[in-house]
Structure formats: structure tokens, C-alpha cells
Amino acid sequence: MLRSVMIRWTRLWRRVALLAALVLLARIVAQADFSAVPSIAPAALWLILVPYLMCLSFDALGWQRLLAQTGYGVGFGPLLVARLSSEALGQSVPSGTIVSDGLSQHLLTTRSHVSPGAGVSSLLARRVFVGATHGSLLAAGGALALLYTDSSPAVVAMHALALAAGIALVVLSVLLPLALTRGSLGRRVHGFLLAVPYVRLRSWLGVNQHHFLEVDQKLARCFGMPAGELAGTAALFLLARFAEVLETVAILSLLGARVPIVEVICFENLLSLVRALAFFLPGGLGVQDLGYVAVLNGLGVVEATSVGAAFVLVKRIKEIVYIATGYVILALGGRSEKRGSVRTEKHGGEYNVTGRRPKVLFVCGSLNQTTQMHQVARELTDCDHGFTPYYCDGFLEWLRRMRLLEFTILGFKLRARCLDYLERNELPIDFEGRAGGYDLVLTCSDLVVPRNVRGKPVVLVQEGMLDPATLGFRLCKRFSFLPLWLGGTSTTGLSGRYERFCVASDGYRDLFVANGAAEERVVVTGIPNFDDCRRYLRNQFPHRNYVLVCSSDARETFKRDDRRQFIEECLWVARGRRLIFKLHPNEDAGRAAAEIKRWAPEALVYSHGSAEEMIANCDVLITQYSSTVFVGLALGKEVHSYFDLAVLRRLMPVQNGRAARNIANACRDLLAASEPVRATSVEAFAAASMGTGR
Numbered sequence: 001m002l003r004s005v006m007i008r009w010t011r012l013w014r015r016v017a018l019l020a021a022l023v024l025l026a027r028i029v030a031q032a033d034f035s036a037v038p039s040i041a042p043a044a045l046w047l048i049l050v051p052y053l054m055c056l057s058f059d060a061l062g063w064q065r066l067l068a069q070t071g072y073g074v075g076f077g078p079l080l081v082a083r084l085s086s087e088a089l090g091q092s093v094p095s096g097t098i099v100s101d102g103l104s105q106h107l108l109t110t111r112s113h114v115s116p117g118a119g120v121s122s123l124l125a126r127r128v129f130v131g132a133t134h135g136s137l138l139a140a141g142g143a144l145a146l147l148y149t150d151s152s153p154a155v156v157a158m159h160a161l162a163l164a165a166g167i168a169l170v171v172l173s174v175l176l177p178l179a180l181t182r183g184s185l186g187r188r189v190h191g192f193l194l195a196v197p198y199v200r201l202r203s204w205l206g207v208n209q210h211h212f213l214e215v216d217q218k219l220a221r222c223f224g225m226p227a228g229e230l231a232g233t234a235a236l237f238l239l240a241r242f243a244e245v246l247e248t249v250a251i252l253s254l255l256g257a258r259v260p261i262v263e264v265i266c267f268e269n270l271l272s273l274v275r276a277l278a279f280f281l282p283g284g285l286g287v288q289d290l291g292y293v294a295v296l297n298g299l300g301v302v303e304a305t306s307v308g309a310a311f312v313l314v315k316r317i318k319e320i321v322y323i324a325t326g327y328v329i330l331a332l333g334g335r336s337e338k339r340g341s342v343r344t345e346k347h348g349g350e351y352n353v354t355g356r357r358p359k360v361l362f363v364c365g366s367l368n369q370t371t372q373m374h375q376v377a378r379e380l381t382d383c384d385h386g387f388t389p390y391y392c393d394g395f396l397e398w399l400r401r402m403r404l405l406e407f408t409i410l411g412f413k414l415r416a417r418c419l420d421y422l423e424r425n426e427l428p429i430d431f432e433g434r435a436g437g438y439d440l441v442l443t444c445s446d447l448v449v450p451r452n453v454r455g456k457p458v459v460l461v462q463e464g465m466l467d468p469a470t471l472g473f474r475l476c477k478r479f480s481f482l483p484l485w486l487g488g489t490s491t492t493g494l495s496g497r498y499e500r501f502c503v504a505s506d507g508y509r510d511l512f513v514a515n516g517a518a519e520e521r522v523v524v525t526g527i528p529n530f531d532d533c534r535r536y537l538r539n540q541f542p543h544r545n546y547v548l549v550c551s552s553d554a555r556e557t558f559k560r561d562d563r564r565q566f567i568e569e570c571l572w573v574a575r576g577r578r579l580i581f582k583l584h585p586n587e588d589a590g591r592a593a594a595e596i597k598r599w600a601p602e603a604l605v606y607s608h609g610s611a612e613e614m615i616a617n618c619d620v621l622i623t624q625y626s627s628t629v630f631v632g633l634a635l636g637k638e639v640h641s642y643f644d645l646a647v648l649r650r651l652m653p654v655q656n657g658r659a660a661r662n663i664a665n666a667c668r669d670l671l672a673a674s675e676p677v678r679a680t681s682v683e684a685f686a687a688a689s690m691g692t693g694r
Helices: 002-030 042-070 076-092 096-111 116-148 153-182 185-194 199-207 209-223 227-254 261-277 287-298 304-332 367-379 395-401 412-424 471-478 484-491 506-515 533-537 563-574 589-599 611-617 629-634 645-651 659-673 682-689
Strands: 342-347 350-353 359-363 384-388 440-443 458-461 500-503 522-524 547-550 579-582 604-606 620-623 638-640
Touching: 042 076, 042 116, 042 209, 042 227, 042 304, 076 096, 076 304, 096 116, 116 153, 116 209, 116 227, 116 261, 153 261, 153 287, 185 209, 209 412, 227 261, 227 304, 261 287, 287 304, 359 367, 367 384, 367 412, 367 458, 367 659, 440 659, 458 659, 471 484, 500 506, 500 659, 506 522, 506 645, 533 611, 533 629, 547 563, 547 611, 563 579, 563 589, 563 620, 579 611, 589 604, 611 629, 620 629, 629 638, 629 645
Parallel strands: 359 384, 359 440, 440 458, 458 500, 500 522, 547 579, 547 620, 579 604, 620 638
Antiparallel strands: 342 350
């Protein structure tokens, strides 16, 4: 009830304000004697349209540079179209600034395929640059007018107000980036909205959390650009503001009014600020118009009221032309860029544009899988990168949103950890590969292959140990229509939706081929986190000579696990020696720690930290279903595992220290083989590749 009353009062207030503005504008025009004002030739009227086009063009160029900092190279044309469309809406509706930014974001996402997080951060950064340059020009105009013009006390007061307002705007624009980049804006807004007791909103926030996190990352990049690029971007926005000043000078000159440019800089920017404050009126209607007439009267312009009224009419006619143009562009729609927006990435201090270099998507997952993908990406310096957490679509996506897949790498918890790692390492995030245009995809698992990956060259990288073969594995082998995730990681490699499968060792190659993987596609490269276990001997972990237990997330993944019996067996192996537990990242840490405290009260428990470094310092390693057993075997530790140790030694990952480089070379070979295909459009490639694999 209260909400509906507030909406009605808001609508009434806006209508009253709009009516008052129209009456004010009509009164200004009615009081004018247009016969006293020189007529403007039609050709000159067309020339008046040029400065505003220059303003939008410089603004679009500055915006383009900010988007490049976020990792997206969007063309000048689409950005100019977006500015024309958004300004048309912003000048013709109440609260136009907010509405225009919303439309700009929509156009970036739908037509240029820019991620929401990058779009929002570029628009926020643009507002900061606009504010800073507006304030600088306003302060400079006020200061110069005070020093070099002799005016009435009222005009001097206007100069002083312009100087003070300009300084305040500059200070605010300098402080705002500090708040935006150091205050975790996206995280705070997300947390604030989560507190709203609305189920649908909370569900949406859960699905889109990554966009809020991306805003923080991209904002830091926008404001953290080198000093030279920062100055160049600011100069473009300053030129945009100055183009509006030139427009005012041109119109006044055509109307026979000679006003010093210093005065124009001062009052044009001051009235633009007034217009922004009067956001509830479309285009500051009436308020800004009255301001122009009052200023011209104060400056002693001959026939100031008539000149002011004519000036206002010319300005409003120019705006109507651009509003109509923007709406026509919006109505006709716009074709999205052929291959989506062009993502850019920094290499050696220069930006390399995707399309000239191969573009590779890294589908990450758990922290182990994500760090492996990062190591491979470091070797592929001749390619442009995009990183995404593991993702799915269709029925699985519905289950994920319902939080029924939290025990997997699709869950919100592990997805958040993956995103946190990508952000901390400032890696270019392309959530779910939505930017498109990829020449190659590296994935950590083929149990789920999203639709937008199918038909593209895929390199599958083994993570580590597999789940034991169960009934689910046998059913998936027998009935090919069953989804592979029913068998857990034991069915890895059975999809056939890859060109190369990079595995840890000859033993694993034989195992995967025996399971049903195509032998010609399986390549022994080693796997990055397990190819040089001796490096873990150099660590800062404080303890030495203990029995280490690396537990598994068996219960979280619906396997049988008698935790009390397991802890008692660990105590028996330790025989009084110090016992340390390292919990699996996917375990319920609170429950596990409580159980250990109950049945092994003297043991130390770690839920975070490097398990590999802990293994390097231990004397004995006890594992359940953990890949960390390979680190213990490689370092010659006494090892206890649920798996047969003889089998594990046959599967032992090769210790070559070159796994990431080997995988990168396999990727280059695949890219070279598909070069003729990559020269065609993405759509043609997808069409030619459809239907391959499982």
C-alpha cells in the first residue's frame, strides 16, 4: 500500500515539475522579440550540429580506452551509436542520466558482447573521468573569469561559485576512484542486496555473483592504468567538454552576441552542472534555459532576453535532431559486431588484438584444476586468453541454481574460490565463454561439455586421480546415452568431445585407453601440479617429522566413509607421533574438525594451506581418495591409501618438470592444424564441426 502511494506521488511530482518547466520555457519565448535578433542561415544551422557530434565522438574514444583496460576492444562505431542512442533517451526522459547508463550497459552486452561486469565498471570509470574533466574546466573557467574579466557583482559571484563547484567536483572525482577500487564496491553491493528478504532477488544474486566480483577487478584496471594512458584518456573527455563550449560560442556568434570565451567556459559548464542536478526534468528543461537568459542579462548582452530566447530555441532544436536520430538508431536496432567484442590482453606492455592472435578459453574448476590451467596459460604467451569457472547448461544448470550441485566444481562454493583466484592473479575472466570467438578450448573435465564449446577444438587436461570404477562407470560405458557425470571422474575421457587428452603418465594413458578413450588422441604430457614434486621441499610450513592425513570429500560426494574408524586407523599408524590433518577443500570443515577433536584431540587440523608442502615435511602420509598420494610416492614417503600402492606406482605422473610446456605445445600443434579453419568465420567453423564426438 505504502509503495503504491509513493509511486503515485512520484509520478504526480514529475508531471507537475515537467508542466512548470514547459510553462517557464514558453514564458521565456513569449517575452522575446525575435525581430531584434539576426536570422541564422539554414546552412549555418546544420553546422551547429557538428560540435555536439565532436563531443560524442571524443566521449566514445575515451570510453573505448576504458573498455580496453577491462579486456574488451570494442570498435569506435558501435560505441558512438551507443552514445547517440543513450543520450537521446537521457535527454528526453526524467532521471535521464540513470536511464542512459542503463541503456549503454544493455547495448554493450547485447551488441558488443561485453560482459556485464566489464560494462558496468567502464561506465562507472567514465562517469568519474567526465566529472573530473568537467570540474577542471569549470574551475579553470571560474578562475580565469575572476582574473581577467570586469563584471557586475552578480556575475563575479557566479565566477566564484563556478570556481568552488569545479574544485569540489575535481576533489570528489579524485576521491571516488579510491573508494571504488579499495572498498570492494561489487562485493559490498552484492552483500547489501543479499540482505533483502526477496527469494527471487537472492536467487538471481547467487547466479550472478561473478558479475559483482568482476566489477571490482575491472575498476581497479581502469583506474590503475599507466600515467600516460590516464592522461590520454582524460584529454579525450576534456575535449568532449570543450566541444560543448565551442557549440555555445558558435550559436552566440551567429546571433550577434560577442561573449568572451572565458565567460562561456564558466557559465556553460556551471549550467551543465545545474542541468545534471535537475535530473528529474528531461534535459534540464526550463531550469537550464532560464539560466542562459539570466547569465546573458548579467553579462550585459544587448537584447539579452531576445538573444537568450533564440539561443535556447536553437539549442533545443539541435537536441531534438539528435534525440530523433538516437531513437531512429534504437528503433532500427543494431547488428552486433561480427565476432562479438574483441577482447584485448596485455603482453609486454602492448595490447594485442584478438583476431590477429589465436584466442584460447581455459575452463577451470577446483583450485588444483585452476592452477594447472594458469600454468598452461603462462606457456601460451602467443595466444589471447579467457578464463572461466567450470560451467554447464540445461537441466544441470537448473540443478546448480537450486544449489543441488554444491558437492561438485559446479557449486557456488568452489566457483567462488575459482573466481577469487582468477581475480587475485588478474587473469582475464570471460564467464562461461560468452565473448565467443575462441579458436581453442582447454578444459579440466569432459564430464560436462557446454553447448557453446561443442564443435570447437578442445584439449582435455587430466586433473589427477580418478574415482574408483563403480556401477555408474559400467552403466555409462554400456549405454552411451547416459550422462558421464553419473560415473564421477572414473568416466573421464569417454566423451570423445576433444582433439587431445593430456594425461599424467604412460600408466594413465593405458588406463584411459582401456576405459574407452581414443588411443590416437591421448598424449602423455605430465600434469603441471604433479610433474616436479621435489619443488615442494622448499617451503615455509613450520612443522617437521609428523604423520599427515589428507582426507577426502567422500561423504560430500555420496561415498561411504566411516570417519571414526578412519581416524582410529590414523592414530594406530601414528603410534604416538604428532598427527596433522589436512582437510579436503570440498569437505564440511566444521563437521570434520569437530570429529577430529572428539576422537583425536591432540591432532592439528588445517582446512587451508598447501597440502603438497605439508607432505614434503612429513614422515608418513595417509590418504583416502586424494591425488596428493602421488606427491608422497614421488618424495619417497611412507604412504597409506585406499588404493593399491602397486597400481598407484604404475600410474605415477612423470616427473619431467615440463608438463605445462608440453600441454602448450600440444595446443600449438592443434592450432596449426586448424589454421585454415580459423581463417573462416566462427559460425562456419561451428557448423562444420557439429556432430563430432560423443
